[in-house]
Amino acid sequence: MRSAPSIVFDYRPSPAVATATVVVALAAGLAPWASAAPLALRIALSALALGGAAIALHRYRAPAFRRIVCGASGWRLVDRDGREHAAVLHAHRRLGSLLALDWRCAPRSHFRVLVTPDNLDADTRRRLVLLLARDEPPETGALV
Structure with missing residues (x-):
């Protein structure tokens, strides 16, 4: 050598890391809906998870x-x-x-x-x- x-x-x-990020973000966005939390909290948590993932993915894809x-x-x-x-x-x-x-x-x-x-x-x-x-x-x- x-x-x-x-x-x-x-x-x-x-691309594999970006795909994994999308999969995890979707799972995080759906997770509050499996709980007994109030509707407003479930909406807020889903929006927060998906919004944070969208920002992180944008930063990752545009170095x-x-x-x-x-x-x-x-x-x-x-x-x-x-x-x-x-x-x-x-x-x-x-x-x-x-x-x-x-x-x-x-x-x-x-x-x-x-x-x-x-x-x-x-x-x-x-x-x-x-x-x-x-x-x-x-x-x-x-x-x-």
Whole structure:
């Protein structure tokens, strides 16, 4: 295996994660109707669950950054307009086949990415895992 000193990849949200979000949101919206709560409360809880999920899904499907670059100058995030922003990889976690990454950057306080098998090819994922193993960030704590 060769070393991965630099990496560039386009980030697109995972369709599987978006689908799972919709399924869970629908279940959360239907859950109050299985209770004996008053009608107004059931309506409010359903609306709150579905509204919150809609906002979260919109934010997930329209990320602020489209490209992720790591080179000799460190991590850079490229926004929708093609502008590069310096970033610091704050934390990363490998969760089975998922890879969660958390950057701190200037235009936003943080940018989180969930890399799944359906949104990044296998070779790039392997190189990214090697790069992360080689350049361990100072904090690999919980992604809050």
